[in-house]
Amino acid sequence: MFDPYYLQxxxxxxxxxxxxxxxxIGFTLIFGVxxxxxxxxxxxxxxxxxxxxxLISATAPPIVAVILGALAIGALAGFSLERIAFKPFRRxxxxxxxxxxxxxxxxxxxxxxxxxxxxxxxxxxxxSQMRSVPxxxxxxxxxxxxxxxxxxxxxxxxxxxxAMLIGLQYLLTRTRVGLAIRxxxxxxxxxxxxxxxxxxxxxTTFVVGSMMGAAxxxxxxxxxxxxxxAMGFTPGIKAFVAMVMGGLSSIPGAVICALILGxxxxxxxxxxxxxxxxxxxxxxxxxxxxxxxxxxxxxxxxRV
Amino acid sequence: xxxxxxxxxxxxxAGIAGSAFAADTVKLGYQLxxxxxxxxxxxxxxxxAEIALTEFNAAGKPFKVEIVFEDSRSDAKEGTNxxxxxxxxxxxxxxxxxxxxxxxxxxxxxxxxxxxxxxxQTASHPDYTKISKxxxxxxxxxxxxxxxxxxxxxxxxFKNVAVIAEQTDWGQSVVSGFSDAVKANGGTVAFSExxxxxxxxxxxxxxxxxxxxxDAIYTGFFYxxxxxxxxxxxxxxxxxxxxSTSAAYSPKLIELAGGxxxxxxxxxxxxxxxxxxxxxxxxxxxxxxxxxxxxxxxxAQAYDAVRIMLAAVEKASPNPTREKVRDALAQxxxxxxxxGKTSFSADREAEKELVKVEVKGGAFVPVAx
Numbered sequence: 001m002f003d004p005y006y007l008q009x010x011x012x013x014x015x016x017x018x019x020x021x022x023x024x025i026g027f028t029l030i031f032g033v034x035x036x037x038x039x040x041x042x043x044x045x046x047x048x049x050x051x052x053x054x055l056i057s058a059t060a061p062p063i064v065a066v067i068l069g070a071l072a073i074g075a076l077a078g079f080s081l082e083r084i085a086f087k088p089f090r091r092x093x094x095x096x097x098x099x100x101x102x103x104x105x106x107x108x109x110x111x112x113x114x115x116x117x118x119x120x121x122x123x124x125x126x127x128s129q130m131r132s133v134p135x136x137x138x139x140x141x142x143x144x145x146x147x148x149x150x151x152x153x154x155x156x157x158x159x160x161x162x163a164m165l166i167g168l169q170y171l172l173t174r175t176r177v178g179l180a181i182r183x184x185x186x187x188x189x190x191x192x193x194x195x196x197x198x199x200x201x202x203x204t205t206f207v208v209g210s211m212m213g214a215a216x217x218x219x220x221x222x223x224x225x226x227x228x229x230a231m232g233f234t235p236g237i238k239a240f241v242a243m244v245m246g247g248l249s250s251i252p253g254a255v256i257c258a259l260i261l262g263x264x265x266x267x268x269x270x271x272x273x274x275x276x277x278x279x280x281x282x283x284x285x286x287x288x289x290x291x292x293x294x295x296x297x298x299x300x301x302x303r304v
Numbered sequence: 305x306x307x308x309x310x311x312x313x314x315x316x317x318a319g320i321a322g323s324a325f326a327a328d329t330v331k332l333g334y335q336l337x338x339x340x341x342x343x344x345x346x347x348x349x350x351x352x353a354e355i356a357l358t359e360f361n362a363a364g365k366p367f368k369v370e371i372v373f374e375d376s377r378s379d380a381k382e383g384t385n386x387x388x389x390x391x392x393x394x395x396x397x398x399x400x401x402x403x404x405x406x407x408x409x410x411x412x413x414x415x416x417x418x419x420x421x422x423x424x425q426t427a428s429h430p431d432y433t434k435i436s437k438x439x440x441x442x443x444x445x446x447x448x449x450x451x452x453x454x455x456x457x458x459x460x461x462f463k464n465v466a467v468i469a470e471q472t473d474w475g476q477s478v479v480s481g482f483s484d485a486v487k488a489n490g491g492t493v494a495f496s497e498x499x500x501x502x503x504x505x506x507x508x509x510x511x512x513x514x515x516x517x518x519d520a521i522y523t524g525f526f527y528x529x530x531x532x533x534x535x536x537x538x539x540x541x542x543x544x545x546x547x548s549t550s551a552a553y554s555p556k557l558i559e560l561a562g563g564x565x566x567x568x569x570x571x572x573x574x575x576x577x578x579x580x581x582x583x584x585x586x587x588x589x590x591x592x593x594x595x596x597x598x599x600x601x602x603x604a605q606a607y608d609a610v611r612i613m614l615a616a617v618e619k620a621s622p623n624p625t626r627e628k629v630r631d632a633l634a635q636x637x638x639x640x641x642x643x644g645k646t647s648f649s650a651d652r653e654a655e656k657e658l659v660k661v662e663v664k665g666g667a668f669v670p671v672a673x
Contacts, residue, residue: 129344
């Protein structure tokens with residue numbers, strides 16, 4: 001008989017992978033699909049969680065309202081982020097600037113700067129300690145499935161991640177907005193010449209991606225029951241690894257790689273000390289970069 | 305630019321300028337994490353230090369004391385830089401901090417060469433005070449707490465135990481201090497492992513611990529990790545008793561873990577419910593500055609550490625020097641603090657009395673056994 005221990009570890013790994021996927025979807029949309037270097041996604045996630053927490057402690061609304069509030073803050077944050085850290089770099093519209101890699105990659109620093117400012121500001125306003133979420137809002141009631149124990153949040157996160165994935169795939173492949181996003185990503189100058197409003201397309205992508213980031217943040221806050229300013233860092237790294245492994249531009253690829261990452265981490269805990277489980281993520285990143293420079297599911301784009 | 309540090313240094317600078325004309329001033333340094341992952345601890349230490357300092361300066365002593373706070377971010381490199389800065393400031397006669405054993409030990413190398421007395425409120429790695437005669441601490445070490453807890457668990461009949469701790473200098477001293485004592489008492493350590501601080505999902509680790517079927521789990525973690533661990537233990541329906549060190553003793557543990565914290569056993573050397581007047585005075589002052597929150601053990605240790613340092617400065621005055629402050633610190637005997645009476649042994653260890661505590665009905669309750 002198969003040892004139920006491994007089944008339990010597999011379930012934990014899937015649930016862990018799902019939490020990474022939740023973060024990776026919005027991250028990949030902006031960073032990978034739109035092809036804009038953005039390192040502030042982790043802070044959008046944190047902002048979403050804090051927005052939800054503030055709403056909960058202020059008015060104790062139903063959970064749906066909490067998530068809608070987080071989505072609104074996420075949209076606002078995505079819009080502001082784009083305005084502050086990205087738009088200034090697009091003010092030169094000559095061909096050389098638009099083609100310049102340096103112009104595109106300078107947002108690495110501007111987005112990082114925004115992320116540091118946001119994190120420190122949250123620390124000043126809320127303090128850096130973990131804040132607890134009221135217990136009635138938590139989504140971690142245990143659920144027994146055969147020999148395996150999961151919590152309600154695992155199913156909610158699965159549902160939300162699946163909805164996000166399917167929705168985005170539909171948006172990107174079946175709608176004009178999606179077509180515009182892909183066109184801008186492929187060749188900003190060309191997109192401009194054929195009459196696509198590149199500014200609006202970029203802002204839309206930021207708003208949608210950041211709403212997903214904020215939703216991920218509040219869901220993870222309710223799932224783990226703790227909200228704190230530095231909470232976006234680790235998920236950000238894991239999402240980045242999943243995205244690179246998945247080949248940058250492929251959202252399904254990122255989700256599959258997030259699941260692989262989660263399962264590998266929980267399985268690795270069985271064989272090596274838990275202290276080493278983070279090595280799995282970084283190990284995968286290095287192996288991908290060496291052996292699959294286009295990612296596991298990418299292939300059509302320049303090297304990662 | 306670190307905005308808070310900027311404000312802080314400006315304030316300190318203004319303070320120095322303002323008091324230069326007043327009575328004699330003695331300067332102390334305090335290195336602690338005010339930003340970054342462990343900022344919550346450093347913020348608490350500063351609050352505790354400010355309470356102690358305000359009281360001291362209001363007491364009409366012949367001189368005033370100032371504390372220069374510097375943010376180490378719990379980063380060893382940053383900690384050494386601050387140490388050099390403090391050492392270069394000829395007016396500073398003593399240093400408090402840092403928070404973690406790792407950073408305290410890195411900075412200690414600088415203080416050792418410069419002959420600067422250093423008193424950490426929390427560095428509990430056994431090697432810290434072995435660095436030189438200038439290192440003191442105001443916390444029970446794991447070499448003291450581990451055997452104490454091992455004996456406690458043995459009297460409860462737990463022979464086969466699991467031990468986990470965070471992957472830090474301190475965590476390693478938790479595991480070694482405890483495991484050696486368990487083996488010496490004739491028990492067995494069924495499972496022993498380290499995890500990364502800030503890990504969110506302990507379920508893999510918990511499943512692995514349970515496969516080893518221990519009678520009880522001994523844990524070296526702080527309240528953030530502790531709360532996640534306990535919650536996930538409860539989610540997985542595991543009833544194995546959990547024991548922990550005084551590091552997890554914080555009201556935040558119960559706030560974050562809720563019902564999952566019920567029945568956790570740990571040791572402490574500070575009880576905010578202690579009716580003695582100096583404890584109640586500190587708790588009241590703390591509540592005033594923290595929206596009514598009750599202090600945990602770490603702020604209490606910081607409060608005592610600052611007061612021990614202030615007492616040493618007073619003893620070394622007039623004209624205290626680093627050497628005189630060191631000698632005065634070394635002579636500290638039965639200092640009546642909020643964490644019990646503190647004396648420094650010949651190897652500069654604080655001899656602390658530990659109290660056994662259990663979480664019952666959402667509160668830390670002292671227990672006899």
